[in-house]
Amino acid sequence: MKPVTLKQIAETLGISITTVSKALKDYPDVSKKTKALVLDLAETLNYRPNTFAVNLRTKESKTIGIIIPEIVHHFFSSVIKGIVGQAEKKGYLVIILQSNESQEMEKKQINLLLDKRVDGILISLANSTVDFSHINSVIERNIPLVMFDKIAKIVNCSKVIIDDRKAAYTATKHLIDTGCKRIAHFRGPLLPQNSIDRFLGYKKALEDHGINYDPSLVYICENLSYEEGQFFARKLISEHQDVDGLFTNPDLVAIGAISVFNELAIKVPDQISVVGFSNWFMSSAITPSLTTINQPGYKIGKTAFKQLFKELKSKKKEKYYPPKIIKLETELIKRNSTKDLPK
Incomplete structure (x- = not known):
């Protein structure tokens, strides 16, 4: 079956394509009755927006990429939860990639994300990464990039870390x-x-x-x-x-x-x-x-996405957002593998 179009909905209801588009976006200048008719028919016909066309118009893919050294790792799984939770709230799809601590794999994944035209990238560097040309190429393309946990001090981008x-x-x-x-x-x-x-x-x-x-x-x-x-x-x-x-x-x-x-x-x-x-x-x-x-892995992920989102909004407004280093607090959790402090 061919995808349902705005034109089909408009012709069925006897209204303009513009009115259908505004109704689906909840514009205030469209009556509640018309909105209800449009939404009901769109649901019945299983209408889905043409995301490719929307992306071309808005110059956004509403997609971000995450590159981490390991997925099966308690810390990084907590970070991912923090990122995905925030990204979903803002309507972003998240592509998660694992570098396996390999600089070469990390480079390939950067190129893959660029080919997918992601809006921004979050990355924790592989242990073997010593050349940062692939990271700098992202920044040179004016694509927001935020590092977290394992970072490179010499790369000019925002970073979310602990002390x-x-x-x-x-x-x-x-x-x-x-x-x-x-x-x-x-x-x-x-x-x-x-x-x-x-x-x-x-x-x-x-x-x-x-x-x-x-x-x-x-x-x-x-x-x-x-x-x-x-x-x-x-x-x-x-x-x-x-x-x-x-x-x-x-x-x-x-x-x-x-x-x-x-x-x-x-x-x-x-x-x-x-x-x-x-x-x-x-x-x-x-x-x-x-x-x-x-x-605090979850908080690191949450903070990293929020920083990336600020830079995405700044880019959309064509304003420069200077890189920022955000340090989150840690704490000692005292349990039974150490002695009590002397009184």
């Missing part, structure tokens, strides 16, 4: 305040800015509290996985029997480490205290429950 150094400092300081003196860090890969900043926050907290930084206590987790948490926990215990604190990035690594400590009958937190990062849903379900930094 990773401050959050890591808080996590490490909590371990120090509860009596830990030999604190290890299972960090993320060397490239992402958030991984660098969390490491620097850990290191600064040690220095500020008179604890010598020992590079042998820092282990690099390339995949930030449960299995890496297990592997490096065994390595840590074999190499440093005197360690009494551990700060990991993210929670999944901490949960893997705790499983090994439980297996080896190393009491958490009596013998070793553990702090994670992100506040995944699993953090409160394990034994002992995990003290962690709450990273």
Whole structure:
């Protein structure tokens, strides 16, 4: 069956195409009776607007793209919920793509979104991304782009982040305040800015509290996985029997480490205290429950879309909207994997 047109509705009701169009858009200069007739017939005939024609006229696709490193990830799934919830309210369709931490895949996905003529892009960079020409090409085309979580400081666009150094400092300081003196860090890969900043926050907290930084206590987790948490926990215990604190990035690594400590009958937190990062849903379900930094994924997603929407509106009005860096607050969630503070 051919799609129903405005002309068919107009001819059936004996009114103009303009009146039909205005009635469907709820214009005030069309009577309630005419609107009711138009809407009723449109529903009966299963009328759908020609979105391609609308897009050509308005120069909008009402579509945005999201590129994230992983979809099956508690933090990013929370971010997506925040974005999609806001996008739906504003009538936007969302295309979600996964880079699998690959710069090459990220480039292909940027090109795909440009081919789809999306109005704007939200992106959290892959760990392997070191060349930002594909990101800059989006900005050069005057397509609004907002980075979140894993960002590049040198790219001139809006960013929604947390203060990773401050959050890591808080996590490490909590371990120090509860009596830990030999604190290890299972960090993320060397490239992402958030991984660098969390490491620097850990290191600064040690220095500020008179604890010598020992590079042998820092282990690099390339995949930030449960299995890496297990592997490096065994390595840590074999190499440093005197360690009494551990700060990991993210929670999944901490949960893997705790499983090994439980297996080896190393009491958490009596013998070793553990702090994670992100506040995944699993953090409160394990034994002992995990003290962690709450990273507000849903709020990050919500804020990122709102920023993108402001830039989309500004572009429509042909006004310049300067890039903005938005930092959201984090907090330490105290649970049973760390000791209580001394009274």
